[in-house]
Amino acid sequence: MGALCGIRIADFSRVLAGPYATMLLADLGAEVVKVERPGSGDETRSWRPPADACGTSTYFLGVNRNKRSVALDLSTGEGRERARELIAGSDVVVENFRPGTMDRLGLGPRELLAADPGLVYCSVTGFGTGAGAALPGYDLLVQAVGGLMSVTGEPDGEPTKTGVALVDVITGLHACLGILAALRHRERTGLGQVVEVSLLGSLLSALANQASGYVAAGVVPGRLGNAHPSIAPYETFETADRPIALAVGNDRQFAALAGLLGRPELADDERFRTNPDRVAHRAALRGVLQERLRTRTADHWADVLPAAGVPAGPVNALDEAFAYAERLGVEAVVEAGGTRQVAHPVRLSATPARYRLAPPALGEHTDAVFSARRDHDA
Structure with missing residues (x-):
């Protein structure tokens, strides 16, 4: 019932x-x-x-x-x-x-x-x-x-x-x-x-955070493509074969990402040490990450990054999305x-x-x- x-x-x-x-x-x-x-x-x-x-x-x-x-x-x-x-x-x-x-x-x-x-x-x-x-x-x-x-x-x-x-x-x-x-x-x-x-x-x-930014602070946001106005890196990147999404929400995740990309020093770079730093230097950060991510396939990164606690996944077509849900038991x-x-x-x-x-x-x-x-x- x-x-x-x-x-x-x-x-x-x-x-x-x-x-x-x-x-x-x-x-x-x-x-x-x-x-x-x-x-x-x-x-x-x-x-x-x-x-x-x-x-x-x-x-x-x-x-x-x-x-x-x-x-x-x-x-x-x-x-x-x-x-x-x-x-x-x-x-x-x-x-x-x-x-x-x-x-x-x-x-x-x-x-x-x-x-x-x-x-x-x-x-x-x-x-x-x-x-x-x-x-x-x-x-x-x-x-x-x-x-x-x-x-x-x-x-x-x-x-x-x-x-x-x-x-x-x-x-x-x-x-x-x-x-x-x-x-x-x-x-x-x-x-x-x-x-x-x-x-x-x-x-x-x-509109959640975007609306709150305007109502509470008078900020009128613009278009950022797949990037996020308040978090970085939180967008899509090219790999050796197809795009992948990275949703790095905290400094620990960013340090893990930097290590897996073979650039552990990025976590201590004054431009990227904290999330506000990374947002302020978004373009520079994107260039560094894009260079490394292009060296391997999306499936490779989708395997190794989440295993290390870095939220990441390929940009799936709808058939792939349903197959993905099935693999996860959803x-x-x-x-x-x-x-x-x-x-x-x-x-x-x-x-x-x-x-x-x-x-x-x-x-x-x-x-x-x-x-x-x-x-x-x-």
Whole structure:
């Protein structure tokens, strides 16, 4: 039995942030009913390539397991009535429409919480419900205006987005956190509440040290490529065959690195003795290290450096990354209803994640969900 068994979620979200959150909660036992537009469904159903052997978008597959799908046309009175019927038997509502859309449909938080004070209502927006309410919440746009692209990329290159929709993923995690906190509050008081999560707010929080440097010290960072603004060496280097990443976080690790590279004197060099020294003389340090690292392969350094306590590893392609996880005993791939999926990242000893259902076909469970509801009421 999952940790969230007995919790029912009416999921009106689409694309990534909301569906990612509800999938994680479903893996932990929550019953999730995904509400989709008849005929087209979640936009990501048509986002391909890539697709699996059946032609289904892998984007959709990646965030929609353990859910049942119902097709409802919310533009009609019948569709809205069925949505209210679904919500009436649910503990949580998740939606990521433009602010005000659910209110216009009669499915907004004020109306629904008046009918059920114990309901947890989670709204995921791009830019909040104030002056930014009308702005479209696309991940790329938020990465641009939220500052992430300004610190990503080479110093002499253009601002660059991350290789995945990272802001959506972070926002989905924040939505999970808010929903679980609201459910805990309800457990104590019997009362639900509104949970609001925005892409912009989530990104600014996730900028972590970069954001803190600005807020606390007025420092506006720039792009450093793969280097770190506060730690050195903490970046990628060329080897004899492919790049390797070094993540040297303290002076002891640096001394070990210097010794393995055949340059033990570097640890006593006044330019490199401490981390602030190394950051101040980053360019000189990089030149010395790069010269030595180019003499051997990435696999050689990936063997000898970690063995000596120096964090290092090759820059893997995705197939290599999954193989690496398997070698380390980190469960990365599971099956959900015959579909290969990326494993839930949280390991619980008593109530582990379960993979009960494959990602659903559009409207696959409409009749079953509503006939079960009618049987329950009877």
